[in-house]
Amino acid sequence: LAKTTQPISMDSYEGQEVNITCSHNNIATNDYITWYQQFPSQGPRFIIQGYKTKVTNEVASLFIPADRKSSTLSLPRVSLSDTAVYYCLVGEHTGGFKTIFGAGTRLFVKA
Amino acid sequence: SAVISQKPSRDICQRGTSLTIQCQVDSQVTMMFWYRQQPGQSLTLIATANQGSEATYESGFVIDKFPISRPNLTFSTLTVSNMSPEDSSIYLCSVRPGLHTYEQYFGPGTRLTVT
Structure with a gap:
């Protein structure tokens, strides 16, 4: 399973776009x-x-460059209710494959 | 999607005792997993609950401490045996409905405190 690295925490304000990058x-x-x-x-x-x-879906967008060595989760116009921990996982995640969680990024959205 | 319920939602137990956590899913699912999450930490996979056979445990987890049953495709139990304060944690049941489904669904968790 590929190891992932994400920022431990991020702060943002309501209405801003938040981008969380995972290596x-x-x-x-x-x-x-x-x-x-x-x-x-x-x-x-x-x-x-x-x-x-x-x-892209109704919640977020996911950008993956050609080399796939990183990815960016983009949350448009965050609100206070988007305050949460966001986990980036890499793996096959189907069939019998296990889902292993990394440390995650704690996002704090302020008013 | 899958709706998962867990019982109990929380419990306070004395050291040396055992607690069995139940996980019920509203539909038949292929894969069921048990995770542990300590306060402020990420999730740690304990084991994969296999229907009709012994669970597959991750490194650091053993059957004697965390026996798991999965009698059918909608139900599983996790027992935390001979508890110590270090077992205080949130225990989460998770399912992946189909072999070709990548989404996993999680139960609300069981908050266990061992005194």
């Missing part, structure tokens, strides 16, 4: 990049997954 230099050909969000006292929640280029 995964040893990503394998079959690996996907997946992001989860965890609010206090809740289990993690799937946000988005991608393999290359750009993926």
Whole structure:
């Protein structure tokens, strides 16, 4: 499983766009990049997954450069309710493959 | 998607005792996992609960301490045996509904405090 590195914490203000970058230099050909969000006292929640280029859904966008050694989760116009821990995971994550969580990034959104 | 419930939601136990945590899913799922999350920390995978066979444990976790059952495709239990204060943590059940599904769903967790 590829190791991931993310900032420990980030601060932002309501209405701003937040970009959280994850490094995964040893990503394998079959690996996907997946992001989860965890609010206090809740289990993690799937946000988005991608393999290359750009993926967008109603919650976030995921940018993956051609070399796939990093990825950036983009949250448009954050609100106070986006305060959470965001986990970047790299792996196959299907079938019998395990999902291993790294340290995550604690995002604090201020008014 | 899958809706997961866990029982109990929280408990306070004395050291040396055991607690069994139940995980119920509203649909049949292929993969079930148990995680532990200590306060302010990330999630640590304990084991994969295999239906009809012994669970597959991660390094640092053993069956004698964390016996797991999975009698069918919608239910699993995790027992924390001979508890010590170091076992105080949140225990989360997680499922991946299908072999070709990459999303995982998590239960609300069981908050365990060992005194």
